[in-house]
Amino acid sequence: MKFHLYILAGLAICLLSCGKTLDQAPQGVISGQDLNTPENVEKMVIAAYAGLGNDNIHTSFSLWPWGSMRSGDAYKGGDSPGDNTDWHNYEIFSGNRPELGNTDLMWYYLYIGVSRANDALRRVNSLDSAAFPKKKIRQAEARFIRGHFYFLLKILYKHVPFIDETIAEKDYGTVSNVALSNDELWNKIADDFRFGMDNLPETQPEIGRANRSAATAYLAKTLLYQAYVQDDMNNVVSINAQKLNEVIALCDKVINSGKYMLNDDFAKNFLTQFDNSKESVFAVQFSKDDGTPKGRLNMGVALNYPMNKEFGCCGFHLPSQNLVNAFKTDKNGLPMFDHFNDADAKEGADFTGNTFDPRLDHTVAIPGHPYKYSRFIYEKTWARAPQIYGYFSSLKETVAPDDPSFQKIPPFMSSSKNTDVIRFDDVLLWKAEALIQLNRQDEALPLINAIRSRAQTSTARLKYADGTYYSNYKISIYQPGVNCTWTKDFAWKALIWERRLEFAMEGNRFFDLVRWGIAADYLNSYFTSESTKRVYLKDAKFTKNKDEYLPIPLNQLNYSRGVYKQNTGW
C-alpha cells in the first residue's frame, strides 16, 4: 500500500510542476520591442526601402497600368481584352468599377509601403540621438519613403486617409480619406519631402538612399501637381503662381547642386549597366543573385516582354499607334503637332520614308528593328495578339535576353534594372512647365532644347553594323524666328509634346493630363480616332468629373464602415 502512496505523491508533485510547461516562446520570430536597438532600427529603415520594390505583376509601382496605359500612349496587350480584364476596364474607363481587384490590391500594397515607413519612423524617433547619431537623417529617409507612397496614392485615388507615425494603430480605422482637403493632403506630402530637404545630406554613402536633392526634386514635383488647383469635381480651376515659383526655385536647387546632368545618350536611362547614372535623381534599386529565392526583380513590368523564344510572355503594355505617330518630325525636325496622326507608321518603309525623333527607337520595338540595341531582331511573330493590339511592344522597361540583368522566373521574366522615380530630364521639364505657366516661356526654351539636343545625339546605339540607322532620324531644337514662333501657347504645346516623347511608356502621362485638366477632351478624341484602328476601343469613354481618379476600392469602403467616402462621380 505504501508503494502505491509513493506513486500518487510522485504524480501529484509532477502535476503541480507542470504548470510552467505552458510558457512557450514563439519560434523563429522576434517581438516589436526587441527591434528598438540602433542596429535593428537601421534594419527597419532598410525594410522600408525594400517596400519601394515589393510590387507585383498586377500592381506595378511604375504605374504603367494607370499612367501609361490610360493615357493614349499604350494599349493593355496580352492575348485579348479578356486577359487581365481589370486592366482592360482601366484602359477603356467605361468598364472601371469600385470592386475591381487590382484597385484594391494596389491600394493595399501602397499602404504597406506607408506602414513600413511609419514603423521605421516610430523606432527612429524612440532612439536618443546620442545613441543613434544618424537619427535626423534616418527620420528624413523614412519620411521621404512615406511621401513617395502617399504621392502615388494621391495621384491615383485623390482622397486617401493620411496616417503618420503619431497616430496609434488602434485609431487607424477612424481616419477618413476626406479628413483632409485636397490641398491639405498635398501639404502633408510636401511636409515629408520638405523635412527631407532640410535634413538629408547632399550625398549619402549608399547610392540607394534618398539624399537632399532627391527630396528637393520630389518636393518640386509635389508642388507642381498642387499648383494646378482642383475643385471637388476634379476640374482644374486655377493655377497657383506662388507654388510655381517655389517649383522653379526647388528645381534650381537640384540643377545647381551640380550632382546631376543629362546622360549623353538617352539609351543609358534604360540600360542596367548605367543604373544610378548622373541623370538618376532617385531610383528603386533591384538586384538578382542576391540570396533571395528568385531575385529582387522589377516585377511590376514582368508581363511586358514579347512572345519570342528567348522571352515567351506576356506581351502587355504595348505602344499605341498614336504614340508611334507622335514621334514623327516635320521637314524642320520639329514635332508634327497637328498632322502626326494623318498617316500611320507601322513597319518597314514607314520608318525610312518619314522622319522621326530618335527617342522612337529607344521607346518602341518595331518589326524589323533590333530589340533593345541587341543582336535580336524584333519580328512580327514576337507580337502576341497583333490582330487586336498591333505589332509594337515596349522597350524602356525591358532588357535584351542576353543582358546580364535579365532573369527568367517562369512563366514570367524581368530584370534587376532600376526604375527611376525621378530623373534629371524630368526636373528640367518641371521647371520649364512652371516657367511657361508664369509667362516666362523664353526661360523655358533652353531647358526644352537641352532635352531635344540630347535626343538628337542619342543615335549611337540605333545603327546597324553597316552604319545605317534603324529609322530615318531628323530632330532639331526650337529656334524662334527660324523654325517656330516661341509664344506662350506654342511653348506650352511644345512642352506637352516634349514630356510625352521623353517619358513615353514610363507611367506618367495620364497624371500629366489630369494635372493639366485636359484628360477628358484629350482621351475622348484619342478614342474616337484610335478606335478606327483598334476596334475594342469603341467601348472606351472617359467620363469627365469621374475618371480623373480611381474609385476608392469597394472593400475599403465596406471595411471602413462609412468612415471613407467614395470619390466624386463613382
Place this chain on the structure above:
Amino acid sequence: MLAMLLLGLFASAQQRITGTVIHKETNIPLVGVSVQSKNQTAITDSSGHYSISARAGENIVFSFVGMKTQILVAPASGNLNVTLESNLSDLNQVVVTGYQTQKKADLTGAVSVVDLKQVKDVPLGNPVKALQGRIPGVFITTDGSPASGATVRIRGIGTLGNNNPLYVIDGIPTERGLNEINPADIESMQVLKDASSATIYGSRAANGVIIITTKKGKKGATRIDFNSSLSTQSYQTKLSVLNTEERGRALWQAAINDGVDPNTASPIYQFQTGSQNGKPVLEKVILPQYIDAAKTMKPADTKWFDEISQVSLIKNNDLTVSSGTEKSNSLFSVGYYDNTGIVKGSSLKRLTARINTEYRMLNDKLTIGQNFMGTFSTGTLVPAEDIVNLALLSQPIVPVHTISGGWGGPAPGMTDRHNPVRLIEDNRQNKSRFYRVFGNAYANLQVLPVLTLRSSIGIDYAGTYQRTIRKSYTSGFLSDPSNQVNTSQDYSGNWVWQNTLDFTKNINKHSINVLAGSELIKYMSQNFFGSRQGYALETIDYAYLNAGSSNKDNGGSGAANSLFSFFGKVNYVYDTRYLLSAIVRRDGSSRFGSENRFATFPAVSAGWRLSEESFIKNSQSFISDLKLRYGWGITGNQSIADNAIYDLYSAIYGTDPTWDRDRGSAYDINGGNSGQLPAGFTKTQRGNKFLKWESTTQSNFGIDYGFFDQKLSGSIDYFIKKTSDILLTPPSLAVIGEGGDPTVNGASMVNKGFEGVVNYDGKIGDQVSFSLSFNIATYRNRITRLPENSLTAFPGNGNDKVIINRSVNSFYGYVADGIFQNKEEVDNSPAQNGKGIGRIRYKDMNGDGMINGDDRDYIGTADPDFTYGFNAAFSWKHFDLSFFFQGVKGVMVNNGTKIYTDFSSLWPGTNWGSRTLNAWTPDNPSSTIPALTLVNRNDEGRFSTYYLEPGSYLRLRNVQIGYDLSYLSNRIHIKRAKAYLQSSNLLTFKSKKFTGPDPEAPNSTYPIPVIWTFGLNLSL
C-alpha cells in the same frame, strides 16, 4: 413395442456435435460462447471450440454478449462451425467514452457507434471516408482527388477556424486524422457528438470526437488473418470540353456577337464566313499549318483529359497475426496499400505495421501494455490537382509533342499554362517519403479492488523527406533553361502523458464510478530545405545538393505549443434506471496569455431508462429499451496561430515574387545589383494579449428506443449548440499594413439540429436474414452576435447588410435576372455597366436605378435541408448482399466551374466547356447561358445567383455482394474464407439544374471516381 421405441430413440440418438465459433467481422474465435442443445449447455474454449451432445435435426442455440444469437440445426455429420455477428443494438455492448469504457445502456450523451462490418471492405485508403452518410450528424465531404483527405463536420460548422473533430486512437488524442491508419487494424469506432460526452476531452473536442480502438490479441489459439483486394478506379463523369473544331466555332460565334471580324479574333483560327438572310454563317473553320511562329506545332485535336488520366489500380493486402493466453496477448499486423493513381504518374505506396501487446501480472492487478503503429509511405510528387485542372484548360489544338518530339505548349493567344503531360513526365521521378509513428505505452494498476491507477505515455510523430529535381524545359512559349534540385525535410509531432485514477463501487442498487486525471501535451514542428541550380544531368540519381553549382538557397522554420489539463468525471447509476454523469475539465493552452491561459469546462448529463421501470417492463413487454437522455456541457477551442497573442516580426529576406508580391525586407541599398543585401524585418502579426478561449455550450435531448427484443431500435437526438467568443482573424483595413489585424474573440453563433436513426433486423423465412438502417440529420446555423471587430470576417457590406441572424454559410452576391433578349429590354433597364443584348441582367435590389456593389444581397446558403443515409444488408445461405445510399437534400452550391464551362470571355485563352455551344443567340433565345463574347464588359464573373445551383444528390455509395467460402474449411486448412465484389459510387441522382459533373465536389475539377473492388478475406 418398447423395443421399437427404444430403437427409434437410438436411431436419432444423441451424438457429439463439435465445431468452432468465430466472430464474423474479425474472424477471431469467440471464447465463452454459450452453446445450448435440448439437454446440455456448453461454453466455447480458448480457441473457440465447443463440443456438445445433441440429436441430429435438433436446434442448437449459440449466444454471446454483444452478438446476435444464432439458432442452427444440428447436422448429422456432427461438425458445425458457426459465425456470430455483433449486435449493435445490444445494450451490453461496451463503448469507449473518454479515458474509460461504459455499457451502451448506461450512456447519457450522444454517442454513435460505427457498424464496422458495413464499411470494412470499402477500399478508400482512409477509414473516415467510408463513414460518409452512415452516422447522422456527421457530415463528410471528399472529392475525387487522389491525395484528398476527407472533411469531417460534426453537427454543422461550430466555429470559423478549425472545424475538424478530434481523433482519439487508443486513448491518444491527435488532430492528424486517419489517413495513415490501416483500416484492418480498427476494432471499433465511436463518435462523440455532444458536449456532455466530449467535454472530457476538453480543448479541441468542441467539434466532436472520433474514438478509434485498435484490435488486440484475444485469448485463444494463434490466428492468422489475411485480407486482399484489388480495385479499379475510373472517372465516369467529367467536364465536357470543346474539341479543336468546336473551340473554333465558339470563337467565331463570340467574334460575330461582338461585331468583330472573326479572322482577327485569334492568331491561330481563321474562318470562312458566309451569309444567309443577311446574317453571317460559319462555313468552315480553317486551321493553320502550324500554330506557332517557329513552326514546331501542328494543329492537333488533343483530348487532354484522356492524355493525363488512366484507370487506376488499387492493391490492398494486410496480414494480422494474433494470439493470447491467460497472462498476455499480442497482435502483429502489416498492411500494404498501393494506389497507382488516376492521374498518370501519380502513385502512393503505403506500408503500415502495428504491434499491440499486453501483459497481466500480480494476479492480474497490474497490466502493462503498448499499442504501436508505424507508417511509411512513398508518393510521387506529380502535381495531380494542377494537372487535372490544366487538362481542362489546355486548348485541344495544342499537340502533346512538337514535330521534333519536344513538348507542345501554349501558342500565341493562349493563356500561359503548362502542358499537363509535360508536368507528369518531368515530375514522376520526384518522390515524397513520409513516416509516422504513433502509439502509447501504459500501465494499469489495481491499487484496491475498487481503485485503478492508469498512466500512459503516447507519441505521435511524423516526418517528410523530399528530394526533387525541376527539369529545364521548352513548351510552347513557356521555357525555363534552368534546373533546380530541392531537398527538404520536416518533422513534427507531440507527446502526451496521461494519468487517471478510476474508482468503481457498487453498493446494492447504487453503482458509482469516479475518474480523475491529468493530461499534458507538447507539440513541436521543425523543417528546413536546401536547393541549388546548375545541374549537369537531370536525373534523380544525380539530383543531390552537392552536384549543383549555383544559386544555393536554404531555409527553415519551427513552431511549438503545449496543452495541460485536469479533468474529473462521475458516473452514477441507480438500479439500472437512473443515470447521472458529471464532468469537469480545466484546460490550459500556451496559445493564450498568462491571465487567460486556463479555462474550465463543465458538463452534466442524465438518463432515465423507462424500460427498466416496472410499469413498462411488466406491462409493455414489446418495449425492450427506452431511455430518455439529457446532456449539457461546455467545450473549448484554442485553434489559432501558436503566437497569436504576440506582436511579431520575421526576418524575411525575400520571398518568391512570381505570383505574389515579395514580402521580404532586403534591399540593394548600395546599388550593387547582386550579392548579399542588407535586410530588416517584416511585420507578420499583430498580437492580442487579451485573447481567451472560445467556448461552445451544447444541450442535447435524446431518446434511445428498442422494440421486440431490439429487432427495431434506434435513437433520436435534438441539440442546441452555441459558440461564443469565436476566435477569428478578420480581414483588415488596408491602412494597417502588413501583419493585418490581430486575432480576436469575435462573433457568436448557434447551431440547432436533429438527428434520427432507425434500425430493423428481420428474417424472411428461415434462410434470409436482413437488416435495414436509415438515418437522417439536419441543422440550422445562425450568427447571433457580431461585434464590430469581427464584421469584416463575414459576407456582407459591413453597414446595412450584416450576417447577423443568418447562416455563416450564407452566399452574398448579385441576383442574376435572366438574359437581355432585345434592345428594348436593355434600354428600359437600370443603368448597368456593360449591359447589352444577350448579357446577364442583374437585379436592382435597392431600386436606385443603378447596378453596383450596393445591389448585392444574401442570395442563399450552403446549408442542406437535411442529409440522409440508407443501408440494407441481406444474407442467404453463403451469400450476403448489401447496399448503401447516401444523400444530401436542399443544398445550394457555388458551381465555380461555370466561369470556365459557360463563358468565352472570363478565361479567353483557355479551352471552354461544351456548354458554350448552346449559348444565347437571337436564334437560340431560350438559352440561359449568356451570349458568347471575347470581352467581359458586363463583369459576368461577379458572384451572382448565376453560379448558385441546387446541389442535392442521392448516391449509391456502396454495393457489395459476398460469398462465404468457410464450408471449404473441411477440405482445406482454413478457418474461414470470404470473397466479395463491391462497387463504390456506382449511381448518382442529381438535380437537372446542376450543370457541373459532380454536385458532391462542385468546385473541384475532380469528379468522384467509380471504384470496383474484388477481395478475399481468409483466416487460418
